[in-house]
Amino acid sequence: MRHDSEDLVARAAAELRQPTGLSAGFDARVMAAVRQARRPSRWVLAWEWVREPRLVALSPLGGLAMAASVAALVTLGVWAAVPRGVTPGVASSSAELGEVVQFVLHAPAARAVAIAGDFNGWDAERTPLVAAGSGVWSVALRLAPGRYTYTFVVDGTRFVADPAAPRAVGDDFGTPSSVVTVGRGTMDQGRAS
Amino acid sequence: MKQRRLIVRLGLVVAAVSVVAGPAAAQDPRLTGRLDAGTRAAVEAALDSARAQGLPADPLVTKALEGASKGATGARIVSAVRRLAGELASARTMLGYASTTEELVAGAAALRAGAGPSALQRVRAVRPGAPVAVHLAVLADLLADGVPPDTAAAAVIALARATVRDADLVAFRQSVDRDIALGASPGSAATVRVNSTARADAFTNTTPNAPPRRRP
Numbered sequence: 001m002r003h004d005s006e007d008l009v010a011r012a013a014a015e016l017r018q019p020t021g022l023s024a025g026f027d028a029r030v031m032a033a034v035r036q037a038r039r040p041s042r043w044v045l046a047w048e049w050v051r052e053p054r055l056v057a058l059s060p061l062g063g064l065a066m067a068a069s070v071a072a073l074v075t076l077g078v079w080a081a082v083p084r085g086v087t088p089g090v091a092s093s094s095a096e097l098g099e100v101v102q103f104v105l106h107a108p109a110a111r112a113v114a115i116a117g118d119f120n121g122w123d124a125e126r127t128p129l130v131a132a133g134s135g136v137w138s139v140a141l142r143l144a145p146g147r148y149t150y151t152f153v154v155d156g157t158r159f160v161a162d163p164a165a166p167r168a169v170g171d172d173f174g175t176p177s178s179v180v181t182v183g184r185g186t187m188d189q190g191r192a193s
Numbered sequence: 194m195k196q197r198r199l200i201v202r203l204g205l206v207v208a209a210v211s212v213v214a215g216p217a218a219a220q221d222p223r224l225t226g227r228l229d230a231g232t233r234a235a236v237e238a239a240l241d242s243a244r245a246q247g248l249p250a251d252p253l254v255t256k257a258l259e260g261a262s263k264g265a266t267g268a269r270i271v272s273a274v275r276r277l278a279g280e281l282a283s284a285r286t287m288l289g290y291a292s293t294t295e296e297l298v299a300g301a302a303a304l305r306a307g308a309g310p311s312a313l314q315r316v317r318a319v320r321p322g323a324p325v326a327v328h329l330a331v332l333a334d335l336l337a338d339g340v341p342p343d344t345a346a347a348a349v350i351a352l353a354r355a356t357v358r359d360a361d362l363v364a365f366r367q368s369v370d371r372d373i374a375l376g377a378s379p380g381s382a383a384t385v386r387v388n389s390t391a392r393a394d395a396f397t398n399t400t401p402n403a404p405p406r407r408r409p
Contacts, residue, residue: 118255121223122262145359146295147302147330149259159263166334166370169306172256172273173265179302179334181366183327183359 098144099182103152103162108135110154117150117177119143124153143182151177221254228257232267236274243278248285249294252301253278280304287313288325299329306336312346319353327359328352331366338369339379348387357390365390 040048058066103115113129116122119141129137129152149168152160161167161176168177221240224233236257240250256277260270284300285292287310292300300313312332316325328349335345352362365386372382 116259116262118252118259122255122258124262146326147299147333151263166337166366169302169333169337172276173260173263173269175263177259179330179337181299181327181330181334181363183363184324 098142098146100140100142101180101182102138102140103129103150104136104138104164105129105152105154105160105162106136107152107154107160110135110137112155113137114153114156115139115141115150116153118146118148119150124156143180145182145184147179147181149177149179151175221250223254224257227261228270229267232257232270235267235271239271239274239278243281246282247290248278248281249297251294252281252298277301283310284313286310288317292317293324293326295326296324296329299326299333302333303329303336306333307342308332308336308346309342312342312350315346315350316353319350320356325353327362331362334366335369335379335383338373340369340383341380344380344383348383351387352390361390 105113107113114124115127115129116124120126127139127141129139132138150162152162154160159175159177162178162180165178165180168179171177220237224236228236236253240253243250243253253274256274257270260273265273280301281297283304284297287304288296288300303313304310313329316328316332320328331352332345332349335348336342340348348365352365357365368386368390369379369382372386373379377385
């Protein structure tokens with residue numbers, strides 16, 4: 001039995017040692033096929049690389065670092081989105097931070113007056129004026145250097161330009177607006193009207 | 194193997210940054226809740242276009258918020274935002290690509306008020322490398338007061354040449370306002386006041402915001 005199997009192996013080995021007879025054009029056909037096959041583009045390779053599932057190893061420290069990066073980016077995005085340039089009621093003034101500008105409107109019949117402008121995101125509810133008596137309303141805002149367009153909003157519905165300030169030219173929305181300019185070391189102050 | 198892990202980690206970090214920072218750059222949260230979806234999309238497209246040109250988007254957002262606050266229609270808001278973007282681009286062409294947002298905003302206001310493009314170029318030429326936002330804002334205000342464009346430009350350029358302080362520029366504009374309110378013609382009010390302001394500033398010129406003068 002053992003002799004038979006040894007004999008079989010020897011015959012198989014002898015057969016395998018025989019030189020293979022290839023046709024004369026075999027090499028040429030193989031090379032032509034290789035040349036014809038197109039190399040996948042960089043994008044296809046990249047897409048396959050992205051699709052191929054991988055086991056990702058992440059240390060707890062690495063995970064924490066990634067979470068901190070995401071939190072920092074979100075915080076930065078929120079910070080960048082918040083309008084700046086106005087701090088109501090600040091009494092001091094500084095050339096670098098801008099100037100405190102007093103906005104005043106005489107509106108004896110008004111129940112509420114607010115100011116909306118470039119400096120507060122045109123939010124009429126954000127910066128109310130305070131009644132100072134005798135129909136005079138006022139608010140002090142610290143503005144960074146720049147040119148700002150604004151309007152008073154009386155009783156939440158009526159837009160009133162500041163009679164003591166220059167008018168904004170060519171209002172886009174058909175309602176009057178005024179302009180205040182703040183430079184370094186400037187106090188362009190609204191006056192009671 | 195280690196290198197591959199590192200690449201995968203870096204890829205994850207980049208993906209996380211793209212997911213968070215991408216929408217933050219493309220969409221302005223200040224517009225959320227202030228504009229309807231269609232208007233917001235059109236405004237965002239205008240903002241993207243402005244950013245692609247290197248123009249500041251912040252004044253455009255503010256313009257959209259002004260329209261929303263005043264109850265304007267979406268079409269009117271989008272039109273106003275596009276118009277301002279065009280004016281900012283024109284102002285930048287006249288003032289130079291290194292101009293600040295404040296200068297472009299004031300320059301755009303001056304152009305809208307009727308200033309000629311050459312007036313902006315001349316103001317910049319008189320004060321190369323120094324801030325001109327207040328000069329341009331005063332120019333816009335003078336034009337709004339009815340001062341003829343040539344007179345307004347000449348007045349502001351004279352004050353720029355005299356390195357008048359920002360505070361005195363604004364005081365000059367207020368004086369012109371007062372004179373006009375008292376009955377003076379806008380042109381003559383500007384001409385008279387510019388001479389007195391330049392002269393007064395020459396006496397008390399501490400010029401904290403003036404560019405350094407060259408020694409002869």
